[in-house]
Amino acid sequence: MIEVQDLSVRFGEAEALRRISLTLTPGERLGLVGESGSGKSMLGLALMGMLPEQAAMSGRLTIDAHDLSGAADREWREMRARKVAMIFQEPMMALNPLRRVGDTVMEPLRLHLGLSKSDARRRALELFEETGIQDPEEKLRQYPHELSGGQRQRVLIALALACDPGILIADEPTTALDAHVALRITDLLTRLARDRGMMLVFISHDLAAVARTAETVAVMYGGEIVEMGPVGQVLSDPKHPYTKGLLHARPTITGGELRKRLPMIPGNVPALADLPPGCRFSGRCAVELPHCAGTRPAIHAVGGSRSCACHRVPEVMDGAME
Numbered sequence: 001m002i003e004v005q006d007l008s009v010r011f012g013e014a015e016a017l018r019r020i021s022l023t024l025t026p027g028e029r030l031g032l033v034g035e036s037g038s039g040k041s042m043l044g045l046a047l048m049g050m051l052p053e054q055a056a057m058s059g060r061l062t063i064d065a066h067d068l069s070g071a072a073d074r075e076w077r078e079m080r081a082r083k084v085a086m087i088f089q090e091p092m093m094a095l096n097p098l099r100r101v102g103d104t105v106m107e108p109l110r111l112h113l114g115l116s117k118s119d120a121r122r123r124a125l126e127l128f129e130e131t132g133i134q135d136p137e138e139k140l141r142q143y144p145h146e147l148s149g150g151q152r153q154r155v156l157i158a159l160a161l162a163c164d165p166g167i168l169i170a171d172e173p174t175t176a177l178d179a180h181v182a183l184r185i186t187d188l189l190t191r192l193a194r195d196r197g198m199m200l201v202f203i204s205h206d207l208a209a210v211a212r213t214a215e216t217v218a219v220m221y222g223g224e225i226v227e228m229g230p231v232g233q234v235l236s237d238p239k240h241p242y243t244k245g246l247l248h249a250r251p252t253i254t255g256g257e258l259r260k261r262l263p264m265i266p267g268n269v270p271a272l273a274d275l276p277p278g279c280r281f282s283g284r285c286a287v288e289l290p291h292c293a294g295t296r297p298a299i300h301a302v303g304g305s306r307s308c309a310c311h312r313v314p315e316v317m318d319g320a321m322e
């Protein structure tokens with residue numbers, strides 16, 4: 001279980017994450033969405049204890065009742081070895097080009113689980129099979145450059161699963177892949193999370209991929225979660241003006257060609273130093289009120305399982321803004 005309470009991350013004066021609170025239960029699959037710079041990766045890194053050195057974190061972070069706020073590197077290393085694993089966008093960058101991929105996957109099995117060489121090899125083979133790597137025996141002996149992008153990402157997933165983590169954080173795992181390969185990887189992650197009862201934090205700017213993979217979605221803007229809830233409900237009936245804008249800005253396929261419809265959200269995510277003290281979306285919001293820029297909105301409960309941080313939400317709930 002992950003519990004995050006009022007988690008903030010600062011780089012000097014700039015606040016990259018502002019008062020994030022969320023609870024994830026075992027086996028839950030969470031999607032994190034938002035434009036570039038909204039803080040998705042930063043939140044993923046905070047959950048891994050891998051924030052950049054200059055970052056100052058405040059608030060509370062608990063994993064499996066283990067309080068990690070202010071934890072030492074050693075505690076985080078143990079956590080990462082056994083409980084939390086992460087995969088990234090570009091598998092080529094994460095694999096040692098000079099090592100056979102089998103040796104890379106066997107290393108944590110030997111180091112952290114204490115398996116003998118032959119047991120580690122057997123387990124690596126099982127992991128390759130579980131992650132759908134074709135000809136796994138042969139692949140164990142190959143180097144990263146000999147594999148396709150999709151196969152490399154599968155190797156990284158196998159590596160992430162080596163110590164049987166309870167939590168897998170996948171940061172844009174399919175961005176570097178062709179659409180059909182990407183689809184197979186998202187489906188693989190969903191299946192693995194389901195079969196293993198593993199928590200999945202799936203970071204993506206692709207709403208369709210999140211809808212396919214996650215059960216819960218958190219929409220981020222300017223380092224905050226502005227809306228959160230069951231993925232089907234949030235994407236079919238968004239409450240926050242930013243979520244509504246994101247859904248309108250989604251790329252669409254027209255005449256076989258991928259086209260980005262004119263984004264409904266004017267402007268870009270401002271630099272951290274230029275964010276307003278109140279609602280960070282003010283300045284870009286079509287339904288802004290005079291006090292939005294200066295007053296931070298409360299997080300309103302929407303129905304039983306959703307939340308939304310917007311001064312307008314009581315009106316939205318009355319149907320006055322629909």
Ligand SMILES: Nc1ncnc2c1ncn2[C@@H]1O[C@H](COP(=O)(O)OP(=O)(O)OP(=O)(O)O)[C@@H](O)[C@H]1O
Nearest residue numbers: 011016034035036037038039040041042043052272
């Ligand atoms: N080392 C750093 N020092 C200062 N600011 C940083 C640092 N790393 C990231 N940031 C800032 O933190 C904010 C959040 O960045 P983050 O990478 O989490 O966004 P993101 O939503 O994951 O974007 P993307 O989709 O492009 O990966 C950005 O404004 C970014 O400029």
